[in-house]
Amino acid sequence: MFSIFKKKVLGDFSFLQTDLHNHILPGVDDGAKSINDSIELLQQMQQLGYKKIICTPHILGNIYPNNPTTILPALEKVKRVLNENNIAMQVEAAAEYMADENFVEAVEKKKPFLCFGEKKFILIEMSYLAPSPYLEQCVFQLILDGYQPVLAHPERYNYYHKQMNKYEQWKEKGCWLQLNALSLTGYYGKHVKQTAEKLLTAQLIDLLGTDLHHAQHMAALHYLCTTPYYKMLSQYPHFKNATI
Ligand SMILES: [Fe+2]
Structure with missing residues (x-):
């Protein structure tokens, strides 16, 4: 789909150091299917200049019913194989939480979340079909509880494309915004690309993620x-990736 032949490579992503949104852990969601896939993707991330990878498998109802007991063993497996192959890449795990009924219930019950960094970042996504009716109360409560909520790929929510003020409102409520790097390639379509550009121009984006799932994304x-x-x-x- 994207040919790099005869095109000059302008640089890598070493200025970020850390990727904080990807689906590289094996066999836990719609990302890497096997440990070999994971290692291949991690090696290429290293070539792209990344030093640290925070893996964020989906936690999404019955579709991807992940929790620490599914995610942490997958992380340990990846760390072990990296070590066996002398690949110096720092790998951690958190999650990408869907802002659904299960999530709001977990927030209300103050269950522990898989988060990352000193600020206890928690990555949250919404459906692409409609905004979550729960996100606002979750963001409010999570901040009170000492977490820093991060809305994943805000540019991919088509229902916000003609309401740029929504993005400003999330920022005002204390939520950070994480852009997908691939949005700028047109990978998710023209409108997502345009919105990504607008969000960057308006300086509303705090974190850049790859949302890497597979070789095509790479x-x-x-x-x-x-x-x-x-x-x-x-x-x-x-x-602010490099501060994590
Ligand atoms: Fe994701």
Whole structure:
């Protein structure tokens, strides 16, 4: 889909150091299917300049009913195989929580969440079909409970594309915004790409993630490094990935 032949690579993602949204852990969601897939993706992330990977498997109702007992053994397996193969990549695990009934119930009951970083970042996504009626109360409560909520790929929610004020409102409520790097390649369509550009121009984005699932995403990430959008990302002054 994205040919990198004859195109000049403009740089890598070492300016970020850390990726905090991906589906690299094996066999737990719609990302890497096997440990070999995981290791291949991690090696390529290393080539792209990343030093630390925070894996964020989906936690989504009965579709991906993950929890620490499914996620942490997958993390340990990846760490073991990296070690056996002398691949120096730091790997941690958190999750990508769907803002659904289960999530709001867990927030209300103050259950412990898989989070990352000193700020206790918690990555949350909404359905692509409709905004979550629960997100606002979850963000409010999570902040009170000492977490830093991060809304995953805000540019991918089509229902917000004509309401840029919604993004500002989430920021005002204390929620950080995480852009998917691939959105700028047009991978998710023209409107997502346009919204990604608008969010960056408005300086509303705090974190850049790959949301890497498979080799096709990886090819698109390499392609991104050959486009003018790479420059836009590498010169954006507000990404806080490196502080995690
Ligand atoms: Fe994701």
